[in-house]
Amino acid sequence: MSRRVWPLRLAAREGINTARAGRWTSLLVVLAVAWASAIPGAADAAGVTQLVEDEHAWVEAGGHVFVVEGARTDGMPNPIPAPACERLSQYEGIDASFALTRTNASGSLSHIPGARPTLYEVTPGVYEFLGVEPAVEGTVIATSGFARRSGVTDGDPAIVIRRAGFGVSASESDLLRLAVADASIMGEEFDGAFLVPSLVPDTADACYVRTDAAHHTAVAAALPGLLSYSGKPAIPNPRLFSGEFTVDYTTAFEDRPLRWVWVATAGALGLLWGIVQWFRRSQIAIYATFGAKAKARLVMQATEWGVLAGIGAVWGWSLGILSSIAWGARAPQALSAVSFHTLLTVLGASVLVVLLGLRPTGTLLNALKDR
C-alpha cells in the first residue's frame, strides 16, 4: 500500500485505452472534432480567398490611389506643386506619384488621324506609377482601351499631332515610342486618353499618389501638408468612392464574421464532451472508488480527449483544406484559415474539457446510482 496509487502516467495510459476502446463514443467525438474544424475552416478559407480577390481587384482599380487637388479659393481650385508631387515617392509608404495637367487639347497619331484622344501632360513619375519603361526617343502612353480600339501595339513608333484647343495651339511632336498601359487605376475617364510625359512644370492640376494598405491612412493624413500651395493644404480624395455601404478592406479581414466561429465550435465540442462525460459519470466514479484521485481522473479524461481530438483535428484539417480548395479557395488561404480554425477550436475545446474535468461532480454514490 506504500506504492503510489494511480500515477499520472498510468492515468494517461488508461485514458488512451479508454479512447481506443470507446467505439461509438470515440467515433462521435472524433467526427465532431473533424467537422467542427473542417467546415468553419473551409468556409472561412473560401471567404478569405474571395476577400483577397475582391481586395486585389479593388487595389487594381485604384483602391490605394489618392487624387490630390488644390483647395478652392474664390471658387477656383489652387494648383498642385508639381515638383513636390513628383518627389512624394521618396516618402515611406508612397509607392509612386506623378502630377497631371489637362491640356484642353485633343490629339491623334499621324498614322491614325481619325482618333481624337484627349491629351494629358504628366510628370515622369507616371512611368513608375503605370509600370511603363521610358523610351530613349521619348514616350507617349496610350491606354489599353485606345490600343484595343485602334489596333496600335506597345512599342509602335508614333508622332502625336496636337490639335488646337482653348488656349492651345496646334503642334506636332518628334517621333516617339508608343507605350500601351492599363490606366484603369487612374479612372475610367482616362480610357482612350494619351498621357504625354514632359518636364516637371511648376504646377499641375492634380497629383496621383499610390500607396498601400498599411500606409493608406497615414498617407491620407500627410498629403494635405506635403502638397500645400501658398500655405493652403491640398485635398486628397480616394480614387474609389468609399462609404458605409462599401467594403473597407483595411478592416475587412479582421471583421469577417467567420473569424470568431471557432468560439462557437469549441463551445459546442466542450458541450458534447460534457454530455458524454455526464452519461459516463458512473464509469468515472468507478475509478474514484478504486483509488483514482481527482488529478488522476482529470489526466485520464484529458488524455482520452487529447487522443480523440488529435485524430479528429488531423482528419478535419485535411478535410478542411481539401474541401476549401474544392470550393475555390487558394492554397495559402486554405492552409492559413483551416489551420487557424482547427488549432483554436481544439485548444478552446480543450480548455473547456479541463474545466469540465475540474468541476465538482457531486457524491460518488449519486454517480454510481445512475449507472
Add this chain to the structure above:
Amino acid sequence: MRLVARGVTFSYPRSPEPVLKGVDFDIPSGHSAAIIGPSGSGKTTLLSLIGRLLSMQEGTVEAIAPDGTVRPPYEVASWVFQTISLLPDRTAADNVAIGAYSDGATREEAQSRARDYLGRVGLTPHAEIPTRILSGGEAQRVAIARALASHRPVILADEPTGQLDAKTSASVLEAMIGAHGERTVLVVTHDPEVADRCDLILELRDGRVHELREGANGRLSVARAGRSRTAMRKPRPKAKVSKPKTAKPRRGAP
C-alpha cells in the same frame, strides 16, 4: 483490518429525520459481516459512508491494522456494487486490472493479477472480451475478481447478488466471502441466506444497530463475540443498541 464505527449519524438533505442515528460496530479483522435491515433502514448509506461514497457528517469509521495503524476505510477498501459496475467497453482483464492498480500495482503485475483472479472466478476464457457482452453473473464475477485483485484488506459489497439467480449467486458469494480470513468483508444484503454465510450479522432498524449476532456459518465463539449466543440470536424487543457491540478478532487473524 478491523473496522470500527462510532456514533455514525447521517441525514440526507431535505430529509427531516436522520437516516443513521449514532451507529456503532466493531468488525474483527479478517471476518465477514452482513448488514441487513428493511428498506430505508440506512444499509447502503452506512456502507457508502464507510467507503466515502458519501461524506461523513458525524461520527467516525476507522480501519485498524493489526499493527495498530489507523486509516480511513476508503483507502483500504475495494468495492463490489449491486448492479453491474464495470467499464463496458473494456475487457474483463482491463476491468480487473483497475482493482490491482488501486493498490499501486505495476502494469505487468496488474495484468498478471487480472489473469489470476479471473481464473479463480472461472472466467479465464472471457479475459479479453469486452464486459458489455458478458452475462449478469459473469459480469458480477468480474466485479468480484476486480475487488479481490486489489489486495486491499477490506471488501465492501452492496447487494452483490441482488440481480443474480440462486446458482450464480452462490458462486459469486463463494468467490467473495470465501476471501474472508484474508480480508474483512462487509456485505449489504436483503437475502437471509447471504447474511447467514457471514460471520456476523448487523441488523439496522430505524437508523440504529438493532441487533448484532453471529451468522449461521459464523466462526465467532460466544466468548469472542462477548455475548451469549442466545442473547445474540434472540433480539430483545426494545434492543436499540446505542453502545458499540464489539466482536473481538480471532486469534491470529491478520
